[in-house]
Amino acid sequence: MDGADNRPHVHLFWLRILRSQKKKVIPSIFLRGAEMSEHVVKTTCKSCHGGCRVLVKVKSGKIVHIEGDPSSLTRGTMCPKGLASIKEVYNPSRLKYPLKRVGERGEGEWKRISWKEALDTIAEKMKEYIEEYGPSSILIGQGTGRGYNRYTFRFARSIGSPNVLLPAHFCYAPRLAAFGITVGGRLYCDYHGWGGEYPKTIVHWGKQLEYTNADGEMAVWFLRALEEAEHFILVDPKATPVAHRADLWLPVRPGTDAALALGMLNVIISEELYDKDFVEQWTHGFDRLRERVEEYSPDKVSRITWVPEDKIKLAAEWFATSRPGCIQIGQALEAGNNSIQTLRAIICLMAVTGNIERPGGMVNWVPPETGEMEEFALEVPPPEELPIGADRYKLLALPPFAMCHFESVCEDLLNGERRIKMMHLQGTNPVLAYANSKDVLKALLNVEFISVVDLYMSPTAKYADIVLPAAHWLETDDIYDMHPRFFVSAIVRAVEPVGEALPDNVIFNELGKRLAPKYWFSDVYEMLNYQLRKAGITWEEFKEIGVLARTGKEHYYKYKTNYWREGGGFPTPTGKIELYSTILENLNYDPLPHYREPNESPYSTPELSEKYPLILSTGGRVPYYFHSQYRQNPWLRELQPDPVALIHPETAEKYGIKDGDWIWIETPRGRIRQRARLFEAMNPRYVFAQASWYYPEKPDLGIFESNANVLTSNKPPFDPCIGSTTFRAMLCRIYRCDGGE
Known part of the structure; x- marks a missing residue:
């Protein structure tokens, strides 16, 4: 974005207009000619993590066309997945009715049942297992989430289960943990220019943002900022589609990224290219980090990573001297045996160069008027027990969102006490998503009762006891939020769901009412109004506004104010960016980043x-x-x-x-x-x-x-x-x- 001038739709200006009208004004719907059955709905795409704003043309109750909204923050951009959504809504293979298994698991013999029977059965099963084995016998699982994480966690907390399953321990949770223990927040690349600067150096590290929007950034913003950058550094074992635009490509050996980051730190610190004022005032443990990175000379790192030594030095010098800079971290860095320390090494790169909380650097976004939508889950008391595996992998137990370790769950189901008696899996496909699929399926077959919510009869749903049909995002009313960032947007139902499909938020609410009614709502619209209460608007008003966002200078230099703590500082135990982590030290982990050779490699095996x-x-x-x-x-x-x-x-x-x-x-x-x-x-x-x-x-x-x-x-x-x-x-x-x- 070029600045504040491009954001009239994000203010409460529209709300004042709406409330002043005698007749209902619908700015998100444009009637075509005199045919009242044809209109365009403004909504938010959930085909991946992004949340692009889209225009959906509906004629006689059917979707006939989808395109990006050029007036939105995402500038009318869409990917093939979003554009092809019409073929998802009207796909003949979609689940349309609740189903109950009548044959053996996996045989594909099902009986259609009512929603009441399906929900009552799931709720009664949960009550039975909770009464006999305790709430930790129930596992509540979801996939990538796409903004309904808050419902999953609220539901699990409301029934007292600590065992929330997400693929997060190798996708995004390591980033949350590493950022949290190091800087006390969540850092995102500032591609927007609101503070008067774009990044001069952009690093894509194990990331393909050009293909799929990330948890806090969008491809359109990155590509806009790339036009302003002096240097674009690509760190990836192979050339990605934007490699032709890179000034420098570091073809790192898979799994050796921590060594590369530590080697760059070696260059920056030994050549005194770091931001001395920022390091002295706002970091903790720099001298210890300096001592640690002495072990990682560029020559040694080149032998580990297979990246030429001169390229390591050049990348370090560019990032340290051509500032501001940002590093787009990809999920590839989390899916390994050293994810936390790899990420911490990269965060240390950001910190010693002074690229945190400054325009064009790495920023912890201030949420819109709604506040952080995740608070919807956190207002329910946490479970009393630890999730399975969190006693060993202790960062899984850290607040706010503790979760179980699925490999430990599977090991227990295959060779242990089989503590999990029931799984409710919503929008997730463990048979495909988790390591060693054949073992995953064997483990699932040892679970006494499984309910699955999905659009299709997925490989996991095939082995369930009850399968519920999910509504598509084009058939859903909800508030889109993908982890705390600067905007939330409205997912507005364009058409009625096919068959008897129901949205995910409705299903969670209906189950919640049966099991823990004090935490749930009469219907989904009361629930949406509740989540918007801090902004002082209702769901009906929000879906007409479309987007609430903060897009100004207030995002930057918050550590110099009382934003996090009186007198300034970061929300960490020391009040500073912890290069040397006191949290890891207290948990008996190495407080400094280090390299660990992959489990399988030409050197380790x-x-x-x-x-x-x-x-x-x-x-x-x-x-x-x-x-x-x-x-x-x-x-x-x-x-x-x-x-x-x-x-x-x-x-x-x-x-x-x-x-x-x-x-x-x-x-x-x-x-x-x-x-x-x-x-x-x-x-x-x-x-x-x-x-x-x-x-x-x-x-x-x-x-x-x-x-x-x-x-x-x-x-x-x-x-x-x-x-x-x-x-x-x-x-x-x-x-x-x-x-x-």
């Missing part, structure tokens, strides 16, 4: 590398799919019908593989098949496989045929602080599939 000579990374982004979603969508599936693995042409020649061949990718856990795509801009020793693939058109859904998590390990060592599993640095071998197809 040389004997294994003789049989599996290639380094495998899974989970790279594509523009058409989001985790396991959209394989049913005909428009998107046409763009990419099969799973794709990237291999180097030299590697392909060595193994007799041609572009487009089906190949086997094998690790000690198993093998899968994907189509080879030859790609030169990567090391010949690497293989990049796509994750979460299955085949909805097949009777068995092809759960284990091409799913990369057949290859990943659910065995320790995990990250010692938060339990992250490894998805981006394993060993594998490849060979052609016999007989082609």
Whole structure:
């Protein structure tokens, strides 16, 4: 964004107009001609994490067209997933009615039941297990969330269960934890220019923001800021689609990012390129950090990371001297055995260069008038027990959002007491999403009762006892918030749900009323009004305003004010950015960032590398799919019908593989098949496989045929602080599939 002039729709100006009118004004709906049945609804896309504002044309109760809203913060941009949403709403494969299993699990024999029977059954099962085994016997799970995390946590807290399941311990929770213990908040790249500066140096570190919007940033803002940047540094094992715009590419070996960050710190500190005033006044433990990074000379780091020494030095010098700068951190850095210390090393880079809380740097956003929407969950008292696994991986137990460790849950279900008796899984697909899929399925089969909420009969839903049909975001009224950032926006129902599908927030509210009514509401609109109360508006008013945002200079330099603490400072135990973490020290973890070799590598497991000579990374982004979603969508599936693995042409020649061949990718856990795509801009020793693939058109859904998590390990060592599993640095071998197809 260019500044405050572009934001008239984010103020309460519209509210004053609405309240002054004798007749209802609907600025989000534009009637076409005299045909009252044709109109356009302004709403918010939930096809990924972003929240792009969109215009939905509806004719005679049916969606006929979707496009971006050019008057919005996201400037009319949309990705293929959002544009193809019409094929999601009217997909013939969608679940339309509540179903109850009548055959054996996985046989696909179902009976249609009423919503009352379905919800009553789920609630009664929860009551039975809570009475006999306690609330910790119930696991409440969700997937990426897309802004309904607050409902999941509020529901779990309201029934007293500590066991909330998210894939967060290897996706976003390490960032929350690392930022929280180091700076006391959540830092995002300031691409907006509200403080008069854009970043001069932008770093993309294991991130493909150009393909999918992140938890706090949007591709459109990044691309706008890139036009103003002096330097763009790409840190990634392969060249991503924006590599042609990079001034410097650091092709880091998968899993060695902590060493690279520590090597850059070595250069910045030894050459005294750091911000001396900021470090002296606002950081804790700099001398100890200086001593730690002496171990990571550029020469040593080059040998670890396979990045040339001169590139390491140049990246460090640019980031330290061409300021302000920001670092866009990707999920790839969290999916390994050293996620917390990797992230802390990168945050230390931000801190010693003075790039925190300044315009064009890394900023903890001030929320809009609503306050942080997550408070909706936190106002319910937390459970009395610890989540499963949080006694070992102690950052999982830290407030505000404690969660269980799924690999520990599976281990218990397979070899332990089977403490989890029931799972309620809403918008999540554990059979595809978690490490060692075959073990995950075996573990789920040991759960006595499972209820699943989804749009489709997913690989996980197939093994449930009750399946509930979820409404699409185009059929939902809700408040969109993806972790505390500077705006919230309205998700406005464009059409009625197909069949008897219900929105996620309605389902949580209906179950909540049956189990803990004092924390829930008469209907979803009372619940939405309650969440908007701090802004002094109702849901009906908010959906006409569309967006509430703060887009000014108040975001910056909050540590110089009383924003966090009297007299200034950061919300950490020392009041400063903790390069040396007192929280980690008190938990008996290393208080300083350090490097840890991946569990499987040519160096940590040389004997294994003789049989599996290639380094495998899974989970790279594509523009058409989001985790396991959209394989049913005909428009998107046409763009990419099969799973794709990237291999180097030299590697392909060595193994007799041609572009487009089906190949086997094998690790000690198993093998899968994907189509080879030859790609030169990567090391010949690497293989990049796509994750979460299955085949909805097949009777068995092809759960284990091409799913990369057949290859990943659910065995320790995990990250010692938060339990992250490894998805981006394993060993594998490849060979052609016999007989082609």
